[in-house]
Amino acid sequence: MIRAFLDALGPDHARPVRNRLLLTAAVSALQGVLLALLVPVFAALLGPGPEAALPWLAALLAVTAGYAVLRSVSLYLNFTLGGSISRGLHRRIGDHVARLPLGWFTGARLGELNRIATDGVSRTMQVPVHILPPLSDAVITPAVALVGLAVFDWRLAAAAAVAALPLWAAFRRSNAAVARNDAARDAAADEAAGRVLEYARAQPVLRAFGRLDQGHAALEESLRGEHAAVRRLLLRAVPAMFAFGFLARLAFGALLAVAVLLALDAQTPAPLLVALLVPVARCAHAVAGAAELGGALRMAETGLRRINEVLAAEPLPEPDRPRRPERFDVEFDSVSFRHDDGTQALSDVSFHVPEGSVTALVGPSGAGKTTAARLLARFHDATGGAVRIGGVDVRDIGSEELSRHVAMVFQDVYLFDATIADNIRLARPGADGAELERVARLSGLDRVVAELPDGWDTRVGEGGTALSGGQKQRVSIARALLKDAPVVVLDEATAALDAENEAVVSAAVTELARERTVIVIAHRMATVRAADRIVFLDGGRVAEQGAPGELAAANGRYAEFLHARQKALGWRLTAAAST
């Protein structure tokens, strides 16, 4: 557990955390000494010469003063440690995910990250404040007191040591029961959280098709699963904890019986035995609560394990000496890509996009168009072959430099809960008002801004909820124009656009393509035909490539695709229009 804790906090925090944990243990040990010192004090007070208690009392008071100071310092430091753990973990997780490939951020991962950053971190920060100090008091204090006890009466100490063995076994058993069932509860909670999000996101579709019951059934099932997992945790872990508490009290009773037997046997003076039972009674209470604390520690460990899993995700390897491309043509050279689950998304894909030209990626659903576009922006690294910009492998450019050269216009535009102006300035924070106006004009965003109540200062809401799909896409295009990157990857969205938006976006895309190298995942036939080259993908391979006219005339896969599209749209094209 401590190892996982130190791993999660990283090397910067490891030394102070270790020191504070050692201080916590030392304070508990000192408490054990304090309890052991009670024995001679009480023995003397109850015995024939109470004045013999005075030197022990002096020692007791001195240790108590030291203990009080150290306990206060330790508590204070542990509280500050709790706060710095929260900040440190958030920063560490934030820094780490910022270096992870964009392909890592799937919907499920985002939900998981959210739970880790809230529930996982808050459980972890409880550890030094609310779990370890009392747990250390329940384990270290009795162990030290036991050694002290042995000095005064080895028989009672030996009986206490024997009683500790089954207690230790029960403690481990109870901890294991919590760890096992809490991991299952955590997985079920994850599933339920994912289903709740899915249900919320799917509302428009479920309502449109009158299938609210169906979405609800899946949600209900996952909630039932979570409920069952919580029940299992309670049914299996709580009895183990109760059994431990019962055993702890039973052990105290047994020690009491041993003390009586020793007194009857006149082996140990009765006043000493009574004095010996004082620290034993004091420890019994703390020990009885150990199983609950051990359980809480295991639950925090579940959160820590998930944090460490995120921290173990491999960031994109950065080149030792980043290279800067001098020109901006794009080349896919025998590129293959396999997902972690084994799906081969691309196989031996090769094509070249000359600088300043537009290449449309076309093909049926699942052909690998999105995957190819994403490899250019290093959402993932190719598992075979190389993607190059200006002859330089994207892996050798370095992610910061690469992001300066590549602008992305994707369907799922994310907007921050800030003003429209701030959202566009994200592309170039220093851009002035005139530059904003220029890109707004080119992207058709000027008309949107003119209609908004506060113009450029209108807040768009989290995720851009205050804007329509088409308006959001204009913002995304404006961002890309402002960024002025030489390479643009564009995922053309048609679903969100009405006729007016489509015309505006189409003009903006033409503007974006001016003097830039563009790879467009094309859905509209107008874009396909206007491209300089077409790469037709099918099943992750290049089925055909060439100029639109050439391919249409070749009567191959592209012509077939074109024909099917035109038929679907009910278009009648003349031979002239098709070239």
Ligand SMILES: Nc1ncnc2c1ncn2[C@@H]1O[C@H](COP(=O)(O)OP(=O)(O)OP(=O)(O)O)[C@@H](O)[C@H]1O
């Ligand atoms: N995260 C993922 N894990 C596993 N397989 C994936 C993942 N994302 C995509 N795939 C698979 O990779 C293949 C290529 O998908 P890709 O999204 O690139 O196709 P596409 O041509 O863009 O399709 P569409 O036009 O429908 O968006 C498909 O078989 C898809 O099922």
